[in-house]
Amino acid sequence: MFYVFHVDVNSAYLSWEAVYRLQQGDSIDLRTIPAVVGGSEADRHGIVLAKSIPAKKFGIHTGETLYGARQKCPGLVVVPPRYGLYMQCSEAMVAIMNQYAPLIQRYSIDEAFLHYQLPPSMIQGQGAEAAAVAAALRLKAQIRQELGFTVNVGIGPNKLLAKMASEFQKPDQVHTLFRHEVPEKMWPLPVQELFFVGRATARKLRGYNIFTIGQLAAADPQLIHCWLKKPGLLIWQYANGLDDSRVTDEPMPIKSIGNSSTLPFDVTDRATAHQILLALCETTAMRLRKIRRCAQVVSVTLRSSELITYRHQCRLASPTDVTSLIWQESCRLFDNVWKKEPLRHMGVHLSDLCSNEYYQLSLFHQHLEKHHQLDRTIDALRLRFGTRAVFRGCFSHSSIQPLMGGVLQDQEVDYPMMASYL
DNA sequence: TCTGGGGTCCTAGGACCC
DNA sequence: TCTGGGGTCCTAGGACCC
Structure with a gap:
């Protein structure tokens, strides 16, 4: 006998930011005032990433522009x-959850499932x-x-249903x-509140006169x-409450990997565009090598200023991580x-990934071998001295960052463990 | 300087082969 | 050439999640 718990941090980025600032001696709790965590407007990343509850009361939504x-x-x-x-806050939370159950599935930075096993003496x-609720209350309080x-x-x-x-x-x-x-608590809700019913699907369902989760549940499959x-x-x-997926802590195999970036300025010439592609390829290929994969499909995404x-x-003639x-x-x-x-935004994505083992063994080609060693050396230097330690010469007199994409480039600052709070 | 960045999965349609 | 039908591979695009 077990239940599934779904733990969801309230206004995650904003709450974590608020707690950190209080720890640092800030007198204002961001959670109690209209506040948002948002990207840099000067870099054209100016959207709302998280909002406080007072901000929500003004009708502010995640994803809208600052x-x-x-x-x-x-x-x-x-x-x-x-x-x-935020990564550290997430880790600290999962560590506490682990005190309640050995089986935790991280779903995102601020959400995790917990498989809560009841003692054998407990029957349905x-x-x-009541025992499950009591445990959840303790977890939440801790x-x-x-x-x-x-x-x-x-x-x-x-x-x-936990989610x-x-x-x-x-x-x-x-x-x-x-x-x-389920009939009382879930079926009366608007259909778009059901997991996996987004805007497009909700619109279609409304066209078929399905407005609530209950109506969807009662429809002919x-x-x-x-x-x-x-x-x-x-x-x-x-809609019928059916889901047989298990809580699992085995990481999903990675199917694709990519980096993209909204650029600080519109790109209008080919040379600049190529240089940005290089910066994106550096980051993406480095991540690919880190997980010991080669890619067979390369994809370039462009977004115009409109x-x-x-x-x-x-598809490549042969898989590569170079x-x-x-x-x-x-x-x-x-x-x-x-x-x-x-162009406002550019991206590079790699998919159809395969193991790099065979590839490594078959490095007969001299020039490939050189590229390979160069990449390995650069990876090792960046790991040891930071991502900015070494970069291609073409970036040295350029306003373009030598590595683009990825959100964790500012991880040079180390934050105190959240567990030191109180 | 009004619109982020990371993913997964599914489907339609064309090319190509037998 | 007034050409059937099934299968596979590939690309583009769209939907969803956080």
Whole structure:
């Protein structure tokens, strides 16, 4: 007998930022005022990454522009993100969760599932439910006391219902969604609140007169399948509370890897574009080598200043993890597809990954071997002396960063462990 | 200086082969 | 050449999640 807990940090980035600032002696708790964590507007990354509850009351949404958010709330406090800090907060939370169960599945930086096993003496029923709630309340209180931030814990018979439960009322709440509670607690909700029903699917469903999760649950699955194809069957099952996926701590195998960046200025010439591709290839290929994979497909994504996004991909003759080969291919793709319009955003993605073992053994070609050794040497130097220790000469008199993409480049600052709070 | 960055999965349609 | 049908591979695009 077990239950699944879903632990969700309330306004994660903003709460973590608030706690850190209080620790540093700041007198204002960001959670109690209209405040958001947002990217740099000067670098054109100016969107809301997380918002406080008072900010939410002004109608501010995650993902909207800081400009838009300020229109809604002129006195809004905006603070920049510190991803390294957030990683540490996340680690500290998972460490506490581990005191309650050996099996934890990290779902994202601020969400995790916990497989809560009841003692064998407990059989299904009120006693078991009450025991699970009591444990969740203790977990929530311990996180709050030791780390200073609040979480919602959802309890259910499976991951889907646990996750739906954690979304109910916020912050600092434990909610249950046991099977017998589904008709009362989940079915009346608007269909777009169901996991995996996004804007597009909700719009289609409304076109078929399905407005609530209960209406979706009661619909004919064959019809839903016909309308929405395979994802339709999935959301029909979700609407009925059905989900047989297990909590697992085995990491998902990585299928693709990529980096992209909204550029500080519009790019209008080929040479600059190629240099940016190199900066993106450096980061992406380095990550590829780190996980010991080679890529067979290279893809270049472009977004124009008009926000039109398109991409172009191709399959390589043989898999590679060599930065310069990936860059060469990226430039070729770029030249074939760029329409010469100003570019706001560029990206490089690698997919169809395979092991690099065979590749390493078959380095017969001298020039490949040299590239390979160069990449390895640079990787080792960057690991030891930091990502800025060594970079290509073409960047030395350029305003373009030699490595682009990735969010954890500012991890040189070490933050104190959150567990030192209180 | 109004629109981020990291992923996964699915489907449509064309090319190509038998 | 007024050409059937099945299967595979590939690319582009769109949906969803955080």
